[in-house]
Amino acid sequence: MLKLIQVEFRKLRRRTFIWLMLLAALFMPLAAVFYFASVKGTGVEPIEFYKWTAFSYTPWIILPVVLGMLCTMLMYNENQYDMLKQLWIVPVNKTAYFFSKFVVVLVYSVCFMLITAAASILTGVLPGYIAFDSGSVLYLLRKCMEISLLTAFAVLPILAAAAAQKGYILPVCLTLVYTFLGFILLMVNMYLHPLSSMTAIVMRDIPGVVITQPLNIPGAFLCIGVWGVASVLLAGAALKKRK
C-alpha cells in the first residue's frame, strides 16, 4: 500500500497543471485584500479577516471544485494511456489502487489549505490589516486542517464516480453540480450533503457565524460517513466489474 502511494506521488511529478491548480488557493486572500481595502480600514479583527480569506468561499466552492478536478485527473490519467490493463496484470489490488488515489487527494487538500492559511496571514499582516498574534494563527491553522481533512472525505463520491467512468466529462460536470448542491443546501438542510455537513462541523465554533438550523455534529459526521462508505463500495464494485 505504501509503495502504491509512493508511485502515485511520483506520477504527479511531471504534471505541472496539478501544481498550477494550487494557485487557486490564493484567490480568496487576494479578493479579501481588495475587499478590505475598499470597504474597511486597517485594524480588523484577525478572525474576521480569516473568515473572509479561509472560512467562506474557499471551503464552500473553491476547494471542492479543485479537489473534484484532481480526482477526475488522477483517475483519467490511467484510462487515457490505457495503463489500467497493465496495472491489473501486475496485479494491483483494486481497493488499494482506489485508496492510494484517495491519499493523494487528502495530502493535496492539506497542502491547499496550508497555502491558503499562509496566504491569509501574509495578505493580512503585510498591508497591516491585522496584527500578528499566535492565538489567532493557531486557530486559523487548526480550522484549515479541519477543513482540508473533512473536504477530502466529502469529495469521495466524486472520486468514486471518476473511478466508475472511462471519460472525464461526467465526473467534471458532476463536480460542478455536486459543489453547487452542497452550497445551496447550506441554507436548506445541512445534514443531507457531505459538503454542507463539513461546513456545519467547521462553523460550529467560529465566532460571529449565525447558523439558522440547529447544530447537529454527530448527524454531520454520520452524513459524511454514510456517503463516504457508499462511494467506496460503489467504486470497489465498479472497478471489479471493469476488466
Added chain:
Amino acid sequence: MELLLWAERRKLRRSKILWIAGFATVMVALIVFAQGQFTFYERRYIDGAGWFMTAAQSLATFYVLPAVIALLGSYMICREEQEDTLKSLRLIPVDEVKLTLSKMVLALVFSVLIYLLLFAITFLVEAILHFEALSIGLVLENLKTYLLDGIGVFLAISPIIALVARMKKGYWLALVFAEIYSFAGLFASMSSQLKMVYPMTAVFNISGYYDANMFQVLIGVVILMVCVILSLFILKGLNQKTK
C-alpha cells in the same frame, strides 16, 4: 464552412457530452428549486412569481453553466488532437482556423440552447405552481434575459476556448479558468465600476438582470466585442503556428 458545421454536428451525435450538459442544466434547476423551499418572513421564495426564473439564471451563471459551456467548446476542439484525427484532417486539407471557428459557432448555439432549456424548465415549474400570477410581460422579459445570457456568456468565455485551441492539451485549464472567471463575477458585482467592465457581470447588464442605464449597456457591448476580437486574434495565430 457549412460542410464543417454539418460534420461537427454529426460528430457530436455519438458523444455523451450533450446529455451530460443537459443533465447539469436540469440538476441546476432542481437545486435552485430546493433553495426556493427556504422560508423568509413566513413565505417561501418559490411562491413569489418570477423568483425561480430570475434566481436560476443568476445562480447558474455564477456557479455552473460557464464552466459547462467552456467544457463543451474545449472538448470539441481537443478531441481532434486527443483522438489523433487532427493529422488526417490536416491531410485533407482542412483549414484549422475555419475548423475551430465552426466548432466555436456550434458551441455558441449550444450555449443558447442550454440557457433556453433552463428557461423552459423554470417556466414550466412557475406555470405549474402559479400560472395566474405570471404575466406575459414577465415571461417575455425573462426569455430575453436568458437568450442574451446564453449569447453573452459564450462571448465572454470565448477567449478561454480560443486559448485552449491554441494550447490543444489544456482542456482542464479551460474548465478551471472558466469556473474561477465566472465565480469572480460575484466579487466584481460588489463594486459598481468593476461591475460595468467585468465581462461576466457586463453580460447581466446587457441581458437586463441588473438595472443598467444605456451607457452601462453600451460599455458591456464594447467589453464583449473586445472579448470576441481577443479570441479572433488568438485564433488567427493558430494557422501561423501549424505552418
